[in-house]
Amino acid sequence: MRGSVALPYVRGLSEKIRRTLTSHKINSYFVPQNKLRSHLVHPKDKIKPEDTSGVVYGVPCMNCNLIYIGETGRKLGNRIKEHKKDVEDHMKGVMTRSSRMSQSNITHKSAITDHAIKENHTPNWEAKVLKKEGNINKRGWQEAITIRKTGNNMNRDQGGKWLPHIYDDLLEKLCRKDYDVHSTDVIIEVNCRD
Structure with a gap:
């Protein structure tokens, strides 16, 4: 094997990606996106x-x-x-x-x-x-x-x-130019590479 890659698990898609990567001798493993900890533990209060x-x-x-x-x-x-x-x-x-x-x-x-x-x-x-x-x-x-x-x-x-x-x-x-500066319910972020 050439190496390994961690991917988020998406039902139906992840298996296809794994087969493609395996054919190129790349090992893959999946990481769950939603963990119980992320739903239960919120150590900091949100800042206004x-x-x-x-x-x-x-x-x-x-x-x-x-x-x-x-x-x-x-x-x-x-x-x-x-x-x-x-x-x-x-x-x-x-x-x-x-x-x-x-x-x-x-x-x-x-x-x-x-x-x-x-x-x-x-x-x-x-x-x-x-x-x-x-x-x-x-x-x-x-x-x-x-x-x-x-x-x-x-x-x-x-x-x-x-x-x-x-x-x-x-x-x-x-930079992406797909943000709406007048949105009332979304916090806007300029998405640029650091």
């Missing part, structure tokens, strides 16, 4: 998204299909509160067309605030965790990649890291 730190996150607009992509090493809930306060501080009172026009000429702390004022739109403050990464350098690259891969964003820049456009073809091959 707003209590998660070290993340790349997305804040979609409730009025259009744009999304803001950001990153933070702090708790996501604290960062979202800062964004929300900035928007609310600048949108206090009645916004007339002329006051909105004068506010739209100002560059605010956040692109979310710029979008909310300029378009008179409301962000969905239930931010989505797009990627969890504790390392600030890697998180900066993940943010830049996510901004590049998500064409419909309201970001003013390319994120914490500058990613030359020469890498666009490589990113297209390495």
Whole structure:
């Protein structure tokens, strides 16, 4: 035998794969996907998204299909509160067309605030965790990649890291573009090779 390979067991398919591998002198064994332990033992409590730190996150607009992509090493809930306060501080009172026009000429702390004022739109403050990464350098690259891969964003820049456009073809091959940034019930993750 040349070697061995462990495969998940799928009734009907696994036997066929085993026969094919055996004909090529490769030993195979099967590992159950659902173990009793995985259903019974949950040693850690699930962390709420707003209590998660070290993340790349997305804040979609409730009025259009744009999304803001950001990153933070702090708790996501604290960062979202800062964004929300900035928007609310600048949108206090009645916004007339002329006051909105004068506010739209100002560059605010956040692109979310710029979008909310300029378009008179409301962000969905239930931010989505797009990627969890504790390392600030890697998180900066993940943010830049996510901004590049998500064409419909309201970001003013390319994120914490500058990613030359020469890498666009490589990113297209390495990353799947099949995630929905506006999904309300799915935590999104950019699927890139590490």
